[in-house]
Amino acid sequence: MDDLKIYAATKNQLENLLRTVHKISADVGIIFGTSKCQTVSIIRGKLCETPELNLDEKTIISSMSTEPYKYLVMLQTYKIEHGIIKNRLSTAFRLRLTSLLKTGLNSKNLFKAINTCALPVLTYSFGIVKWTDTDLESLNRLVRTILTKFRNHHPRSATERVTLPRNLGGRGLLDVVNVCREQIKSLREYFYTKNSNLYVTVSSADVKYTPLNLSSKQYDAFPTLSITNKITTWGAKELHGRYPSELDQHHIEKAASLHWLTSDYLYPETEGFIVAMQDQVIPTRNYRKLILKENISDKCRRCDSGSENIEHILSGCSNLASTKYLERHNRVASIIYLEILKHFNIDREIQEPYYKYHPPPVVENNSFKIYWDKTILTNKTVRRNRPDITLINKIKKTVLLIDISIPNNNNIQSKFTEKVTKYQDLRIEIKNIWQMESVQVVPLIVSAIGIIPST
Structure with missing residues (x-):
């Protein structure tokens, strides 16, 4: 037994109860820890100091002053502090x-x-x-x-x-x-x-x-x-609420869009920064002017044409299109390419991380052939003939034309339609020239802040 608390109406009753507990403890061989014991006297709602209790010559219990004591971890005197x-x-x-x-x-x-x-x-x-x-x-x-x-x-x-x-x-x-x-x-x-x-x-x-x-x-x-x-x-919030509103659109795959949160590979700082971007609270010029009320121009510091907000920086700045956007696109494509290699057991000995890896134009095994960013030659002139990844199944005689896009949230649906339409002529030519059973255009769309469409 530990942490025993005894209540009594008078001092004499308390002393009798303590003697009983002390005697029972001695009979069963339990040490009565008098060093941790104290008596508390409350008279008319106030804590009063009283003389020590002498249970026997060796057992003396002192009276508690105003200093609180711990009972079941909780500090208290005559009440919980x-x-x-x-x-x-x-x-x-x-x-x-x-x-x-x-x-x-x-x-x-x-x-x-x-x-x-x-x-x-x-x-x-x-x-x-x-x-x-x-x-x-x-x-x-x-x-x-x-x-x-x-x-x-x-x-x-x-x-x-x-x-x-x-x-x-x-x-x-x-x-x-x-x-x-x-x-x-x-x-x-x-x-x-x-x-x-x-x-x-x-x-x-x-x-x-x-x-x-x-x-x-x-x-x-x-x-x-x-x-x-x-x-x-x-x-319901003006800025913060845009992201949850976009997640709830009927054409959005919510679970896939939130996979980065439910997985366990991001550093807390990285995750916090992504959340801040999705909540639109990064101090862009537009944010500083309209939200923080600073007296500045909201024009983009790179292209000096559009308003510098999160959407513009992530997917709308003409100065970044040929550099940062292209680099981002190629890194996403590299991740997908490496996953395809892994899935089909092609060239599994790659040790480089995706951001350092440069895919070769063509890799293949007995069952599959993969083209990376390669122009497809056809009998008929086709303007759009260079998908990001071309996956050829030699056994089933099928082809997947995979093209990646990272648009603004508002352009997700239009980008999907654009990609499908863009490669229709190439799809027909490949099916006829290569004599394939089927050729399918597969647009892989991920918005700049990580929203993925259900299509």
């Missing part, structure tokens, strides 16, 4: 959070570690310590502040997104407010399902003495902010 406990738990939570951010974990595992290692410091106290909504929101804000300090979160990114599940576009952190309210609700339900007289008595006596407030039967006093409400709030 809510203020002191909250300060200590907040400090411990901050230290654990900071330590985790120094570990170098990938983003998904980092947020999982925060949920399972740092947050339990607080959750143990929920339902016992009186945390106000202001206290809990401050803890949520503390998490975002420390994430920002370590460059894992942009200070102007959507706050709702931090605590949304990853498969819905969030970062998977538990909401401290919701965790507290759910635990309070769970504890209330536990007490109400017990028929013991002790539980009934405790419930009727708890008139706002604890956060559970068991004497009140109103469960709706502890509402939680649902995921649906958070998504609605996120989507």
Whole structure:
């Protein structure tokens, strides 16, 4: 037995109870730890110091002063010291959070570690310590502040997104407010399902003495902010809401578009920067002029023609088209090309990373042949005759003309149609000249901020 607390109406009753416990402990060979014992005397609601209790010549129990003691980890005197406990738990939570951010974990595992290692410091106290909504929101804000300090979160990114599940576009952190309210609700339900007289008595006596407030039967006093409400709030914002609105379009494959969040290969800083771009809070000239109200021109610093916003920088600047956009396109194509080689067991000994790899014009084995960015010669003049990747199945006599595009979000559907139309003449010529069973145009479209169409 450990952490035993004895209550009595008078000092004499307390002394008799202690003697009984001491005698039973001695009979069964349990050490009575008097060094950790103290008596507390409360007279008319005030803590009073009383003389020591002498159980025998060797067992003396002192009286406690105003210094709080720990009982089941909670600091208390004649009451739970809510203020002191909250300060200590907040400090411990901050230290654990900071330590985790120094570990170098990938983003998904980092947020999982925060949920399972740092947050339990607080959750143990929920339902016992009186945390106000202001206290809990401050803890949520503390998490975002420390994430920002370590460059894992942009200070102007959507706050709702931090605590949304990853498969819905969030970062998977538990909401401290919701965790507290759910635990309070769970504890209330536990007490109400017990028929013991002790539980009934405790419930009727708890008139706002604890956060559970068991004497009140109103469960709706502890509402939680649902995921649906958070998504609605996120989507209703002018800038932040553009990304979730685009994800919900009927032609978008949401699961594929959010795969980068549900996988576990990104650094937290990289993930935070991508989220900031999707939330449109990167300080472009357009953002600084219209949102931050700075007195500057919003013209692009590279091309000096369009307004410098996220869409323009990622896929609309003419000065970047032949350099950065082409490099991005080729890297995406290289990743797809390497995955095709791996899938069809062609040239599996490649050790170079995709960003250093330069595919050869032609590779093949007994079953497949692959052209990389190669002009296809035909009898008839065909203007569009150079797809990014041409995959030929020698056995089934089929051809896939794969072409990659990384457009603006608004151009996803039009780009798909454009790619299919673009290679129709080439498709017909290849089928006739090479005598193939089928030739299919496969546009691979990924928007500049990672949205993938269902087509």
